[in-house]
Amino acid sequence: MSGGYTGKILEIDVTTQKTFVSDTDLDFCKQFIGAKGLGAKILFDTLPKNTDPLSPENLLLFTTGPLTGTKIQTSGRGTVVTKSPSTGLYLDSHFGGIFASDMKKAGWDVINIKGKSEKPIYIEIKDDLVTFHDAKDLWGMECQKTHEKLQKIHGKMRTAVIGPAGENLVKFSSITIEGHRHAGRGGPGAVMGSKNVKAIIVSGSKKVPLHDEDAYNAQAKEILKKIKENDFVPLRKQFGTPYWVKPVNDEGFIPTRNFQEGQFEHGDDLSAETMVDHIVDSSGACFNCIIACWNKSSIKQGPHKGISLVGPEYETLALMGTNLEIKTVEEVAFLNERCNELGMDTISLGCVLGFAIEAYQKGLIEKKDLNDINIDWGDTEEIARFIHAIAYRKGKAADILSEGVKYASEQFGKNSSSYAIHAKGLEIPGYDPRGTNGMGIAYATSDRGGCHQRAWVAKAELYDPELDRFSFEKKAKMVKEIQDERAAFFSLVLCDFAPISEEDCVEMWNHATGFDHTVDSYLKCGERIWNLIRLFNIREGLKENSDILPERFFTDSFSKGPAKDRVLSKKEFQQSIQEYYQIRGWDQKGIPTEKKLKTLGLDSYKK
């Protein structure tokens, strides 16, 4: 086996509690890199068509890449790949911490979990040794407590756990890594819960093999130097993602009151500067990362004094803060901690709560269905009670909403789909496309539904003088190119926030493996991965005209801020989507053409 990969895939059938080891296919690795790409390939090849995401047949894949666990900065990232219960489509959800590094050092490129255990269990993986443990004492426990209890029993093993929301199959439940990082989006926690697996713990003692270790480590040092010299890294280090609250609020596209407005009058009270003044104690980092963007925080005043957490991140400040009219960082931190402990994604939950409050105010939810909870904008305590109800599916409304906004709007009817903020069933993050049009194309075409990480063009739209953020011009090409580049990058797999050039990525991949890729062939891998996932989604039921956005973005305008009175033009949006298809080499229905698939070596996949 080439360096960079361990060469081994661990398959675990939790129904029979049997394990099976297979070889990682080097030809696949050359074409699909690892992590995201390798997971997509395995999912496409081995998951039966139309598998119910919460059935025993679904696969829960923990994947690493050829750079995972090595000396390059941010190499502690890992990926969960599965069929999403939120969207019924492809899902990958990335996580930080050190779990993935230990998984690789235990000898595994991929851990592939399928089946359904008769009783709750957790799985211990110590190098080659796999042990199944009864989890009856852990079932029902919140995430941090589960993590602590497992470490008390097993020592410093790395943990991936679910909370009560995952156990109760909430469609946007997350997997929590080492107590405070998250594979958050798209409901991987529900997939794990459906298998009756409460936790996976791992430790590894092996060395990651490298083809040319001296060249690899020398270049890792060069990359470290470049990261230290990067202009944006000090801000990332000082503030983390909350840095973006102020510019996005000032420029008028932060979600406010379920995306009814783009600017929140108390936005400055949720800014990074306020966080640093009020709640941040210190910074922290994932495995091998000098950027150290985590904010380790604790609440120092008010009714929730003493609660500590890592966060809140920008997305939480937006979706659980401005979007719900929560006015202080302490209150957002409290709600964030509740979501973390119950095991739910704060982006999706923030959209669900915003939708619920609006639907309730419009008379679509009856008071009796809320179990005496009086949800309202800015009411932190009642919102916290409702978060708990959703995690446990308590009450008719909470049970419906635990399926996500798409399903809930189908149940509530009466035009509520127009303000159910999602793309393909995945709720939309914290950049309203009425103030950053390119994000509209990014959300609509993202491979996992409403996601900002596949092509985060908001920063360029704000600061590049060549771009007009209120226009779709140039955005289709830009989104396509970033999607391909990110697909490759997330397959290596490194952190979104690491400023590492394509050239350096390719060199490191080659030093690790002995491959002879170029930047062009690396980017082509990204394009290949993107197209394979598109074929998977079409196979699983993605229809024509699915690359769309909620109606609100086309009809409702803001009453204030720099994006005041603006709506998206549907005609221009649709033209931009067609332009995107054309640039991708897809037909007018968004299906990859034979010609395009042939250039990517994917022609046999269409049949």
Ligand code: SF4
């Ligand atoms: S930049 Fe932040 S999220 Fe990324 S690896 Fe470093 S500490 Fe983790």
